[in-house]
Amino acid sequence: MDHLVKDALEGDRRVDTQDVDSIQRALITYMVRVVGTDPRSAGPRDWFLTVSHLLKGILSERGMTTSRAQYGQGTRRVYYLSMEFLTGRRLMKHLLDFGVESKMREALEGLGQDLDAIAEEEPDPALGNGGLGRLAACFLDSMATHRYPGYGYGIRYQFGMFSQTIEDGQQVEHPDNWLHRGNPWEFVRYGVNYPVRFHGRIVCFKDEKGRQKCQWVDTEDVLAMAYDMKVTGYDSPVISNLRLWSAQSTNAFDLRYFNQGNYIEAVKDKTTSETLSKVLYPMDSTVLGQELRLKQEYFFVSASLQDIVARHLRAHKDLALLPDKITIQLNDTHPALAVPEMMRILMDVHGLDWEPAWDLTRGIFCYTNHTLLPEALETWPIGMLEHVLPRHLEIIYQINHDHLQQVRFRFPGDMEALRRMSLVDDSTQRIRMAHLAIVGSKRVNGVAALHTRLLRENVFPEFDEMSPGKFVNVTNGVTQRRWLLQCNPGLSDLITEAIGDAWTTDLTALTALEPLAEDSAFRARFMAVKRINKERLAVHMKGLTGVMADPDSLFDVQVKRIHEYKRQLLNVLHVIHLYITIREGGAPVPGPRTVIVGGKAAPGYHLAKLIIRLINDVALTINNDPQVRDRLRVIFMPNYNVSNAEVTIPGADLSEQISTAGTEASGTGNMKFALNGALTIGTLDGANIEIKEEVGDDNIFIFGLTADEVAQTKQRGYNPWRVVEEDADLKRVIDMITSGFFSPQQVNRYHAIRDALFEEGDRYMVLADFRAYLDAQAAVDALYQDPETWARKAILNVARMGLFSSDRSIHTYADDIWSIKPMEL
Structure with missing residues (x-):
């Protein structure tokens, strides 16, 4: 190594990423000159920083080339605004995308280092909570892979959601300080910062031409500073960008207060301002928490739009060209304030009149809806908006006035239509953000066929009737690069050996695997890969929980956000039924099973947290019962995140997708599990319907009421008491x-769950679907006793997942919504 250190100190060399010697020299150069550590005493963290900075240089070069090409070609861009981007660890992804993993591994081995150990030094970026953020990350990957000019915008959360531990069976939240040792992947753009304003008052006047003009004055300002993270595509020269905003105080330190000895007041502005980018989704059970959430949403929207407009004007000078040159996608309602903010920028900053500003705004935005649950459709109190964003409330009122005029023309005399379509909910004095996003967008899309149909028919029927063709469907997808190629190398290698590697950028190529489902030798190799993945998962869970799972047992997995509609409770009811059956020797005795549940409950969602505690109480009872634990084990996986998912999904046999029909917009976990060879047990909800259509009725376990049947059952007068009385199990x-069987120290611990099921009417039909779920699980048990048939079905699931790539989703967005083309590089 000494000669490499000597070479590094004598001169820099451009790295040849396909030459091991060149990589080694570059590593030592970066270790010495950038990380500042002697390679002979460097630890894994030093090596992680060294490899990261080496790759960061390549990312920067390619990013500049991409940016220059976009400006040179006058390319139309899409800007993706999302409160969450769950990108996962970057090191292995970049190596995979650049095609240099094997060379880097060899180079590091020659220096006495282990790439896998180095990669473990990287924390998960805590930039999201669940499917919304993972979807956004998949979309950026697909845009870069297929050379679409895309750009992401979000918030650089210092602490993210929270780190979850389980203590005495209960969820305990801790700060997830993923940035405490820095983030080597980010580029700090000190010169890119924008003021974001809050509070204040509005002053209106007539200009020299007699036009009404308004100014927002006496505001409290926060500075948004840009941090860029480069996004690579697989085997692609295009680099996309994810720009994250960090809140900075405009008055970071008051020396006057400091000199008076009032040290707290001296930094008060800095502390208050920077809370905006501290934590993802502050607890909104208090007014202050709600106001912070509103400020967060506006903070990232305002900074992003100021940046987008400034970039446009550097290239084109003419604001009238905005709809021709950019499209802004609103990922859920969190960025819906972009609509009035764009109007404010166009009118108050650039002097446009209302009509041309509104025409430009409606030609720019598109909106993705992610929920059917009324309580999840975001609204804000009018009083809070008036206090925090008074100018925007005025603009929203004007948008609503003009909108309701059109509603009156379309539905004359229909006061109910006016009430339902208004941006203002008069009964609650709140602004409906989904309505605002719909009115201000040229396209609105759902994320699965059923979801889009229900949006059009049940949630927003008048909007659909008023604007035919505005509502379209784009079924979600996942990137096969991270969720198969990277996380499941054994299966990836087996697939590539069998059919080639075209599937890495065209997932429909997996159909070539179908004939191999009938090949006994291929089935054996397929199941051998699954066995290795299960062993890896078992070891991983042992390290997290202390409970060792038997890889010979059926790995039954439900990992997702803890919510009543996702029905982890139904899963637990089945587990308890299995416990009774095994303990009492009931027939048929189910085969060995390990039930794995993971996910976080929102800090203020007390019933969801109680369900977590029930799962852990049941697990404690079962795992310590010598009569049962060899045939049934229950594991709650704490702090479920992308890195845990990358181990869990390849090791699953059964994928639990059991939400109440008509409640899950799409789901992407269902796609990841099937792509990795797990069979699905699920309701006809979200993308489960399309998965069923693709893999075939015989290769999926469908149960329960349909969305229409759920609605009909409730209309007839659903009685959960009667369901229980008629089913002894x-x-x-x-x-x-x-x-109190599972909580003898506190027998009434789960009375709130009882109340939700009976006093509140079993809103999510857990009891109604129980018997059908048990029957489907019995079919799972029977099939798992036939390994050859199980393997055949698992292979067919993999082979028929071509529709569910985020590449297909992005091609659909590009053609039908964004009107963008791949770049030429």
Whole structure:
């Protein structure tokens, strides 16, 4: 190594990423000159920083080339605004995308280092919570892979959601300080910062031409500073960008207060301002928490739009060209304030009149809806908006006035239509953000066929009737690069050996695997890969929980956000039924099973947190019962995140996708599990319907009420008490929970769950679907006893997942919504 250190100190060399010697020299150069550590005493963290900075240089060069090409070609761009981007660890992804993993591994081995150990030094970026953020990350990957000019905008959360531990069976939240040792992938753009204003008052006047003009004055300002993270595509020269905003105070330190000895007041402005980018989704059970959430949303929207408009004017000078040169995608309602903010920028900053500004705004935005649940459709109190964003409330009122005029023309005399379509909910004095996003966008899309149909028919029927063709469907997808190629190398290698590697950028190529489902030798190799993945998962869970799972058992996995509609509770009811059956020797005795549940509950969502505690109480009972634990184990995986998912998904046998029909917009976990060879048990909800259509009825376990049947059952007068009284197995399970069998120290611990099921009417039909779920699980047990048939079905699931690539989603967006073309480089 000494001669490499000597060479590094004598002169820099451009790295040849396909030459091991060149990589080694470059590594030592970066270790010495950038990281500042002697290679002979460097630890894994030093090596992680060294490899990262080497790759960061390549990212920067390619990013500049991409940016110059975009400006040179006058390319139309899409800007993707999202409160979440769950990108996952970057090191292995960049190596994979650049095609240099094997060379880097060899170079590091020659220097006495292990790439896998080095990669473990990287924390998960805590920039999201669940499917919304993972979807956004998949989309950026697909845009870069297929050379679409895309750009992401979000917030650089210092602490992200929270780090979850389980203590005494309960969720405990801790700050997820993923940045405490810095982030080597980010580029700090000190020269890119914008003021974001809050509070203040509005002053209106007539200009020299007699036109009404307004100014927002006496505001409290925060500075948004840009941090860029480069996004690579697989085997692609195009580099996309993810720009994250960090809140900075405009008055970071008051020396006058400091000199008076008032040290707290001296930094008060800095502390208050920087809370905006501290934590993802502050707890909104208080007015202050709600106001902080509103400020967060506006903070990132305002900074992003100021940046987008400034970039446009550097290249084109003419604001009238905005709809021709840019499209802005609103990922859910969190960025919906972009609509009035764009109007404010165009009118108050650039002097446009209302009509031309509104025409430009409606030609720029598109909106993705991600929910069917009324309570999840975001609204804001009018009083809070008036206090925090008074100018925007005025603009929203004007948008609503003009909108309702059109509603009156389309539905004359229909006061109910006016009430339902208004941006203002008069009964609650709140602004409906989904309505604002719909009115201000040229396209609105759902994320699965059922979801889009229900949006059009049930949630926004008048909007659909008023603007035919505005609502379209783009079924979600996942990137096969991270969710197969990277996280499941054994299966990836087996697939590539069998059919080639075209599937890495065209997932429909997996159909070539179908004939191999009938090949016994291929089935054996396929299941051998699954066995290795299960062993890896078992070791991983042992390290997290202390509970060792038997890889010979069926790995039954439900990992997702903890929510009533996702019905982790139904899963637990089945587990308790299995426990009773095994303990009492009921027939048929189910095969060995390990039930794995993971996910976070929102800090203020008390019932979801209680469900987590029930899962852990049930697990404690089962895992310590010598009569049962060899045939049934229950594991709650704490702090479920992207890195845990990359181990969990390849090791799953059964994928639990059991939300109440009509509640899940799409889901992407269902796609990842099937792509990795797990069979799905699920309801006809979200993308499960399309997965069923693709893989075939015989290769998926579907159960339960459909969305239409759920609605009909509720309309007829659903009685959960009667369901329980008519099902002895269900009654016994419920009695065990409510009598304190699993919580003898506190027998009434789960009465809130009882109340949700009975007093509140079992809103998510857990009891109604219990018997059908048990029957489907019995079919799972029977099939798992036939390994050859199980393997055949698992292979067919993989082979028929071509539709569910985020590449297909992005091609659809590009053609039908964004009107963008791949770049030429």
